[in-house]
Structure formats: C-alpha cells, structure tokens
Amino acid sequence: MPFGLVSTWNKRRRSKSLEQADPWTYKPVKLWQLEDQSLQTSKRRNGSSVFTLKEMEEATSSFDDAKLVGKGGFGRVYKGNLRSGQAVAIKKMELPPFKEADGEQEFRVEVDILSRLDHPNLVSLIGYCADGKQRFLVYEYLPNGNLQDHLNGIGDSKMDWPSRLRVAIGAAKGLAYLHSGTAVGIPIIHRDFKSTNVLLTADFEAKISDFGLAKLMPKGQEMCETARMLGTFGYFDPEYTSTGKLTLQSDVYAFGVVLLELLTGRRAVDLNQGPNDQNLVLQVRNLLNSRKKLRKIMDPDLTQNSYTLESIAMYANLASRCVRPESSERPSMGECVKELHLISFINSKGLGLAVNKRI
Numbered sequence: 001m002p003f004g005l006v007s008t009w010n011k012r013r014r015s016k017s018l019e020q021a022d023p024w025t026y027k028p029v030k031l032w033q034l035e036d037q038s039l040q041t042s043k044r045r046n047g048s049s050v051f052t053l054k055e056m057e058e059a060t061s062s063f064d065d066a067k068l069v070g071k072g073g074f075g076r077v078y079k080g081n082l083r084s085g086q087a088v089a090i091k092k093m094e095l096p097p098f099k100e101a102d103g104e105q106e107f108r109v110e111v112d113i114l115s116r117l118d119h120p121n122l123v124s125l126i127g128y129c130a131d132g133k134q135r136f137l138v139y140e141y142l143p144n145g146n147l148q149d150h151l152n153g154i155g156d157s158k159m160d161w162p163s164r165l166r167v168a169i170g171a172a173k174g175l176a177y178l179h180s181g182t183a184v185g186i187p188i189i190h191r192d193f194k195s196t197n198v199l200l201t202a203d204f205e206a207k208i209s210d211f212g213l214a215k216l217m218p219k220g221q222e223m224c225e226t227a228r229m230l231g232t233f234g235y236f237d238p239e240y241t242s243t244g245k246l247t248l249q250s251d252v253y254a255f256g257v258v259l260l261e262l263l264t265g266r267r268a269v270d271l272n273q274g275p276n277d278q279n280l281v282l283q284v285r286n287l288l289n290s291r292k293k294l295r296k297i298m299d300p301d302l303t304q305n306s307y308t309l310e311s312i313a314m315y316a317n318l319a320s321r322c323v324r325p326e327s328s329e330r331p332s333m334g335e336c337v338k339e340l341h342l343i344s345f346i347n348s349k350g351l352g353l354a355v356n357k358r359i
C-alpha cells in the first residue's frame with residue numbers, strides 16, 4: 001500500500017492490524033530504545049543522538065544570527081559545531097503556540113525512525129533535542145547549500161549539463177530509496193520535495209533533506225498555515241490539490257518540477273512574471289516534446305558543449321511524463337533513475353566522453 005508519510009495519522013489509529021505492521025505507530029519507550037532489533041540500521045546502532053538545549057546553544061553561539069544559514073516553513077536553520085567538532089545544521093523548529101508543549105514522545109519516536117534512513121543521497125539526520133517547549137533537529141552539514149541557489153543566483157559558474165544530470169540522478173535515487181520502504185518497512189512520501197530541499201555536497205552530489213518533516217509537525221499545524229499544509233506551491237501534485245489524496249506519485253510530480261528547474265534554470269513559481277507565466281509547469285509543459293521549442297526554454301546559461309540535443313530531448317520527455325496531471329500516468333522513481341542513467345550515458349557518448357563512472 002503506497003502510504004508512508006501520507007496522511008495515515010488517523011487511519012493508523014483505526015486499524016489494529018495496520019498498527020502492528022506500521023513502524024510509525026507510536027509505541028511508548030520501546031521504539032526509540034531500540035528493543036526491536038529489526039529496525040536497526042548499520043549506521044547508528046544506538047538510534048538518533050539526543051542533545052541537550054545547552055549543547056544546541058553551545059553549537060550555535062546561542063543562535064547567533066551570523067550562524068543562520070536559512071529559514072524555511074518549519075523554522076530557522078543554523079550552522080553549528082558539536083562538541084566533537086562535527087559541523088552540523090541545526091533546525092530550530094517553530095511550533096504553533098498552542099501545540100508547543102505537546103507530542104514530545106511522538107517527536108522522539110518519529111525522529112528516531114527518520115534517523116534510521118541511511119542512503120548516500122539523503123541528508124543524515126543525526127539527532128534531536130526536545131527540551132520543554134523547544135524542538136531541534138540536527139543534520140549533517142552540507143557545505144554547498146541548496147540547488148535552487150545554484151540554479152538561480154549565487155556563484156558565477158553555472159552548472160553544466162553533466163552536473164545537472166548527476167544531481168537529478170542523485171535526487172531520483174534518494175526518492176526511490178524513500179519510496180522503496182527498505183529501511184523502515186513502509187514506503188515514505190517526502191511530501192515537500194523541491195529544489196531548496198536538494199542540498200549539495202562539496203563535490204556537488206545531491207542529498208535530499210527534510211524527508212518526513214511534515215510528519216513531525218503536530219496535527220494543528222496543518223490548519224495554521226495553509227501554504228505549508230503538505231508541501232510548497234509550484235510543486236503541488238494537481239491530483240492531490242483536487243482530491244486531497246497524497247501518493248508516492250505526488251513526489252514524482254515534484255521531482256518533475258525540479259527536473260524542469262534544472263533544464264530551464266527558472267523557478268518553480270516566479271512571482272515576477274505575468275499572471276500566465278508564474279508557474280513553470282504550465283509555462284513549459286506543451287513545449288517539452290518538440291525539439292525546436294525546447295531550445296527556447298533551455299537555460300541560456302547551460303555550457304554549450306556540455307550537452308547533446310538527443311539527451312536534452314529524452315530528459316524533457318521524462319520531465320513531461322513526471323508532471324502529467326494524472327498521477328497513474330507518471331513513471332515511478334525507480335523508472336526515473338534508470339532513464340536518467342541512460343540519458344547521461346547517451347550524453348557522454350554523444351560528446352565522445354568517457355562514460356561517467358561516478359553516477
């Protein structure tokens with residue numbers, strides 16, 4: 001059953017048999033104490049680390065603005081250094097005031113599950129701090145920030161086509177891993193996949209962040225802020241918007257939007273454009289399967305000798321299938337991984353390059 005982070009919160013509670021099979025179900029004490037050996041991964045045999053508020057303050061020089069690296073829908077993110085010397089990103093979660101004191105144990109259980117996900121294309125969730133009303137998530141620190149900044153803004157050197165393909169493949173692999181359910185026994189829907197949640201390592205490898213984050217917020221949050229409900233405008237699966245049904249294919253839609261951002265260098269939503277040109281998918285959807293029209297929408301900053309038109313055409317075709325309005329007509333993430341590998345191979349071959357072994 002394709003659920004995972006889908007809004008099974010209530011359903012879970014209703015179904016006894018499902019409860020037994022579902023590792024997201026709140027099981028006081030036992031789960032985060034790792035008495036269930038089957039849920040252990042090789043990464044952290046002792047589960048997620050638990051930090052004190054003092055450690056969070058020390059790591060960030062008391063949340064000094066100079067250490068702020070960004071702000072999103074769930075709170076502020078600071079760069080920090082743990083006592084061990086490890087660089088981390090600390091997300092200070094903003095909870096709605098009426099929910100601040102709730103859910104500490106559920107928070108712990110669910111962070112612990114997320115911290116067991118272990119894949120080279122997912123940002124590692126190292127641990128958490130739950131102190132009184134405050135909640136923090138501690139992630140590995142990614143030095144090259146997020147993909148969106150690299151596509152439209154910071155830095156003089158624009159990413160060439162092979163680097164963009166490598167990022168697309170990495171992100172696709174990360175999502176395919178979440179969807180496969182191999183780590184925690186059920187498929188996990190990211191819910192908020194987008195270019196600011198694709199972070200880049202020092203070598204510009206992609207790692208997905210914030211998987212499962214929507215799940216960690218108390219239920220009331222959904223009603224507090226509609227824009228945050230289950231994702232971000234510009235990436236919403238139209239089927240979800242019309243039916244309220246969130247599926248793994250909702251992530252595929254959002255992935256298709258990121259593919260389009262990589263191809264065009266444009267934003268998913270650009271409020272600086274006229275009313276008909278603000279939404280990237282609507283703007284380019286009908287142009288993706290014509291080679292002639294494709295030239296008009298390709299990122300003008302793409303290094304000319306880094307791509308073949310053949311690979312661009314195949315890529316655009318894949319992107320157009322990912323953003324199909326009907327979720328059943330979209331490919332799976334596993335299929336996306338395979339196709340992107342082929343596209344990268346065709347590109348390298350067309351340019352007479354050695355086939356890239358890193359991907």
Ligand SMILES: Nc1ncnc2c1ncn2[C@@H]1O[C@H](COP(=O)(O)OP(=O)(O)OP(=O)(O)O)[C@@H](O)[C@H]1O
Pocket residue numbers: 069070071072073074075076077089123139140141142143145146192196197199209210232
């Ligand atoms: N682990 C990390 N390492 C380095 N930088 C990070 C890390 N996590 C987040 N950031 C930076 O902080 C910024 C804000 O992140 P945050 O997740 O709060 O917001 P967002 O991704 O824009 O939106 P959302 O809340 O929907 O995820 C990111 O865009 C990224 O540049």
Ligand SMILES: [Mg+2]
Pocket residue numbers: 072196197209210
């Ligand atoms: Mg984020």
